[in-house]
Amino acid sequence: MHSSTIRDAVLPEIGLSAGEIREAIAAMKNDDVPVFDAKKGSPVYFASEEQIAVVRDAYMGTFAENPLYTKYFPSLKRMEGEVMGMIVNMLNAPDGAGSLTSGGTESIFMGVKAARDRARLEHPEITEPEIVAPFTAHPAFSKAAHYLGLRITRTALLPDHSAPDLDAYRAAIGPNTVLLVGSAPEYPFGTIDPIPEMAALALERNINFHTDGCLGGFLLPFAEQAGFDIPPWDFRVPGVSSISLDVHKFGYAARGTSAIAWRNEDLYQYQPYEFNEWPSGGYATPSITGTKPPGAVAAAWAVMHFLGAKGYRDTVDRSIRYTRKLIEGIRAIPELQVIGDPRAAIFSYMSDSLDIFAVATAMERRGWGMARGATPPAIHVMQFNNQEGASPEPYLVDLRAAVDDVKAGRITRESAAAGYNT
Numbered sequence: 001m002h003s004s005t006i007r008d009a010v011l012p013e014i015g016l017s018a019g020e021i022r023e024a025i026a027a028m029k030n031d032d033v034p035v036f037d038a039k040k041g042s043p044v045y046f047a048s049e050e051q052i053a054v055v056r057d058a059y060m061g062t063f064a065e066n067p068l069y070t071k072y073f074p075s076l077k078r079m080e081g082e083v084m085g086m087i088v089n090m091l092n093a094p095d096g097a098g099s100l101t102s103g104g105t106e107s108i109f110m111g112v113k114a115a116r117d118r119a120r121l122e123h124p125e126i127t128e129p130e131i132v133a134p135f136t137a138h139p140a141f142s143k144a145a146h147y148l149g150l151r152i153t154r155t156a157l158l159p160d161h162s163a164p165d166l167d168a169y170r171a172a173i174g175p176n177t178v179l180l181v182g183s184a185p186e187y188p189f190g191t192i193d194p195i196p197e198m199a200a201l202a203l204e205r206n207i208n209f210h211t212d213g214c215l216g217g218f219l220l221p222f223a224e225q226a227g228f229d230i231p232p233w234d235f236r237v238p239g240v241s242s243i244s245l246d247v248h249k250f251g252y253a254a255r256g257t258s259a260i261a262w263r264n265e266d267l268y269q270y271q272p273y274e275f276n277e278w279p280s281g282g283y284a285t286p287s288i289t290g291t292k293p294p295g296a297v298a299a300a301w302a303v304m305h306f307l308g309a310k311g312y313r314d315t316v317d318r319s320i321r322y323t324r325k326l327i328e329g330i331r332a333i334p335e336l337q338v339i340g341d342p343r344a345a346i347f348s349y350m351s352d353s354l355d356i357f358a359v360a361t362a363m364e365r366r367g368w369g370m371a372r373g374a375t376p377p378a379i380h381v382m383q384f385n386n387q388e389g390a391s392p393e394p395y396l397v398d399l400r401a402a403v404d405d406v407k408a409g410r411i412t413r414e415s416a417a418a419g420y421n422t
């Protein structure tokens, strides 16, 4: 938060009216990208207007309750249990366990914490625990390592960025390693890591393997059902201990909802926290948050029941078909290279002959919202939402013109500001 904003904002002595508040918020939102503007690349996950309405109703219908007090609100406990049940079955772990969390970051924190605590018990000789993850793993793994007192080694990719270099990954594993990580898919290039090869290394050492499915958890199961060729990544792969998946991304629930799923109760047992040494007696939570938003739990239950497997399958099918056409069109432009072998609705492309950030600027001039990656310099594309009948052709027409502009020297980069959210 900017310090001048903090300094200038003081609690008003007399409150505003409901109408004034509505107007003030509307005025502040003038600078925001419209929530449903696909051309601006608005980072909002939605399947349809009707789905948004279902989520909003469920959220608002429960927002005043409090899921921390399960005795008072058994409905929320039941809904959370049923959401987790649907998720572990989706991930092919019929004996699975887990909990909802406030987001992918918290899910990853719980995966790291439980791996550390399992190792404390089973490998007491390890006093300085370490994580090994490919360079493409989400920052949340480094953040969790930083908060929870572990070291993390991020290992090299193959020179063409298409996958982790498995030799480097294997070489980074040492006597202190307590957790191995892979992503399905990773965020930067949308590539599914070779999970079976990676998880086997964890199994050999009797330590945890975490698949980060924050992005892919609600895409890949339905992509597979829709007949796309999806390499193995879930609990069918021996050695996968935990999977994080964001219900608030392609699960289309409200922001503030993710899940951490475990293969079984034995692995889950290291996640919850219980406490009894204060005046008020027993206190127990499955994850970091104490009080959490009840609306998020109800919205997750609502949207999963509203869309059903068929609803997710149809949306994912549409998104992947669209993305593949986009990829095909970009591959046909000789100056541009799509990185790796993206299988879901996320990918990046670079250029070996042009300034890719100048191409991004030329696209922005044509009204497109563009996301830039840093290593290698690239344009990042994510199909946040894909409405019925959307065509990739307008993007490709503009991209071909943008490439021509850069080639002819008619435009140069205005920005090279690459970043996930900066």
Ligand SMILES: *Cc1c(COP(=O)(O)O)cnc(C)c1O
Residues within 6 Å of the ligand: 103, 104, 105, 106, 138, 140, 183, 185, 186, 187, 212, 213, 214, 215, 246, 258
């Ligand atoms: C979004 C994301 C995360 C983190 O999720 P938050 O909900 O933003 O905390 C982790 N991993 C991947 C691959 C992601 O895309």
